Amino acid sequence: MHFKKDEMVKYGTVLALVIAITIPFATDSMFILNLLVLMLIFIIFASAWNLLAFSGQGSLGHAAFFGIGAYASTLIAANSGMSPFITIFLGAAVAAFVGILIGLTCVRLKEWFLAMVTFGFAIIVQTLTVSVLAPITGGWDGIASSRLLSPSIPGYQLIEYYAVLLITIASVAAIWYIMKTRIGLAFLAIRENELEARAAGIDPVRYRLLAFALSAYLAGVAGALQIHHIGYLTPELYGVDNSFWPVTYVILGGLGTLAGPIVGTIALTIIWEGLKSTGLTFGRYVIVGVMLILAIIFLPRGLVSLPEQVQGWLKRRKRKEPPSGTG
Amino acid sequence: MDNLGVFLQIIFWGLYAGCIYILLATGLNLIFGVMKIVNFAHGEFLMIGAYITATIFFISGINPYLIILLSMLALIGIGAVIERFCFRPILGTGKLNEIFLSIGLIYIFQNGAAIIWTDEWQSVKSPYDGISLPFGSLSVPLDYILIMFFTAAIICGLYLFLKKTTIGMQMRATSQNRKGAMLVGIDVERIDVISFGLGCALAAAAGTLWIVSGQIFNPYMGSIPAIKAFAIIILGGLGSIPGAIIGGLLMGLAENGAAFLLGGIWKDAISFVILIIVLVVRPTGLFGEKGD
Known part of the structure; x- marks a missing residue:
């Protein structure tokens, strides 16, 4: 079998779209449909995290933007009576605004200082939510959030699935487009070599801030979607788990690739649910941790690079050549 | 209690919490100094050290302050x-x-520990529980004083180890210039293993002292203190052990002051507020220098 990479990507995309559109007809289980919706939402979240990673910034506190989007959208919807389908994007704008603020403190920092500041920021936001802001956020108890669609509408879950699918496709397409424009090229240039990027006339601070805003916006969309899908939100949204999941998905799928977050989220969701059916609770996390470490050491470009890697091994086997240093 | 009494109480609490941070931050600094790596899982070593101490204590009933050495050895x-x-x-x-x-x-560590020891809160009863020493107007639990003493002893021991022994000198050499150390024949990979092990042992000591003083613990106890320890070494200067000590004490004081003034909920958040403010004003940390 010989495929060019471009062709593979093209056919892969079409195939993925066909599967995504037809899959609800293959199952009438509400459980699976719900799982698929949550998976799509996490694809947006992981892609948002990955967008920030494109510019060389690794956040350990993306739960903050996820949660801010959710809270803002819920509160706007509750106070204005607007449809959640509109407030999702308004709430995300609040997340983006906060993203710019936190970005302002982060953009001049070294990569691992930034990881810490973002991690700490999620804790600060959580603390604010349950203390000063408790009167409007409901404190630790949380508040109810208006549903995307009323459960009284027949087939509402199916409609919700397609709505979320549409937003997911739009988000991924937006990232794809951004990465093709000058902005995306600037992100990559900064990631590869900040000094050279500066020499080429790119202002790293401005572009990093932009990456922060875009990434926070999409994370906010994901958070708002999830919360309007579930119908309830608590400050646990800001928890470490929500900050670490997108990292895990992206690293496993392939850091800094468009398909990485998608492949990683789908693969890990399947593994996660598969392990759940075997009755493991803590063991699931141990297995994910081991997989993460193995991926970082042995498959640094993630699952998306697996076909290439396998082809490389096979070729080498055939020719019985000593392994050459492939990058 | 009068205002001065409250003030002294906060200072003592701060010093006590500061001891744990000093041990964690010094361990991280040791590892960062030699290997230049950032290990956010350092708090998990604190947690494992605490559980090893607790397990040995539950089985044998030996004075937990003596188990600290076993726990440190295991973590190496x-x-x-x-x-x-x-x-x-x-x-x-x-x-x-x-x-x-x-x-x-x-x-792996958090959930592995939850599998072995369950994720319930547990506690260890110190043999000196309930004994307090008078200190001016307030009485201080003997455990707190023992913990400050142990921390001081461990840090002094580390200082002597780094200054006087061959391995200690090799560690300092590697931390100053890795290539140079290699050139003069130091096996830097061996030094890496030793430094990492020692850093983990300090975390184990911190974990042991924390639970022996009557604090409850569960498998998730370590992550927040570890990230705070990172905040401390950024504030105190990367690779600077005196910086870690001063930073640790200040962090303990700030935290307990904030918990008193703003409410206990702010205890965790305040360290990050301080970190963000410092980094905005001085992106390289209080005493930090340019470079890695």
């Missing part, structure tokens, strides 16, 4: 294995990879 071993099989393969591939790897380690 665990640390050496983690260094050899997790961090060494990715050494030099970038800070972000080290952070991602620590997330994997956090998953």
Whole structure:
């Protein structure tokens, strides 16, 4: 079998779209449909995290933007009576605004200082939510959030699935487009070599801030979607788990690739649910941790690079050549 | 109690909490100084150290202050294995990879511990529970004083080890200039293993002292203190052990002051507020220098 990479990507995309559109007809289980919706939402979240990673910034506190989007959208919807389908994007704008603020403190920092500041920021936001802001956020108890669609509408879950699918496709397409424009090229240039990027006339601070805003916006969309899908939100949204999941998905799928977050989220969701059916609770996390470490050491470009890697091994086997240093 | 009494109380609490941070931050600094790696899973070593102490204590009933040595020895071993099989393969591939790897380690250690020891809160009863010494107008639990004493002893021991022994000198040499150390014939990979193990042992000591003083613990106890310890070494200057000590004490004081003034909920958040303010004003940390 010989495929060019471009062709593979093209056919892969079409195939993925066909599967995504037809899959609800293959199952009438509400459980699976719900799982698929949550998976799509996490694809947006992981892609948002990955967008920030494109510019060389690794956040350990993306739960903050996820949660801010959710809270803002819920509160706007509750106070204005607007449809959640509109407030999702308004709430995300609040997340983006906060993203710019936190970005302002982060953009001049070294990569691992930034990881810490973002991690700490999620804790600060959580603390604010349950203390000063408790009167409007409901404190630790949380508040109810208006549903995307009323459960009284027949087939509402199916409609919700397609709505979320549409937003997911739009988000991924937006990232794809951004990465093709000058902005995306600037992100990559900064990631590869900040000094050279500066020499080429790119202002790293401005572009990093932009990456922060875009990434926070999409994370906010994901958070708002999830919360309007579930119908309830608590400050646990800001928890470490929500900050670490997108990292895990992206690293496993392939850091800094468009398909990485998608492949990683789908693969890990399947593994996660598969392990759940075997009755493991803590063991699931141990297995994910081991997989993460193995991926970082042995498959640094993630699952998306697996076909290439396998082809490389096979070729080498055939020719019985000593392994050459492939990058 | 009068205002002065409250003030002294906060200071004592701060010093006590500061001891734990000093041990954690010094361990991190040791590892960062020699290997230049960032291990966000350092708090998990604190947690494992605490559980090892607790387990030995529950089985044998020996004075938990004596078990600290066993726990530290065990963590040297665990640390050496983690260094050899997790961090060494990715050494030099970038800070972000080290952070991602620590997330994997956090998953494994926290949930591994939950499998072995359950995720319920537990506690260890110190043999000196309930004994207090008068200190001016307030009485201080004997445990707090013992903990400050142990911390001081461990830090002095580390100082002597680094200054007087051959391995200590090799560690300092590697930390100053890795290539130079290699050139003069130091086996830097061996030094890496030793430094990582020692750093983990200090975390184990911190964990042991924390639970022996009557604090309840569960498998998730370590992550927040570890990240705070990172905040401390950034504030105090990377690789500077005196910086870690001063930073640790200040962090303990600030935290307990904030908990008193703003309410206990702010205890965790305040350290990050301080960190963010300092980094905005001085992106290299209070005493930090340019460079890695």
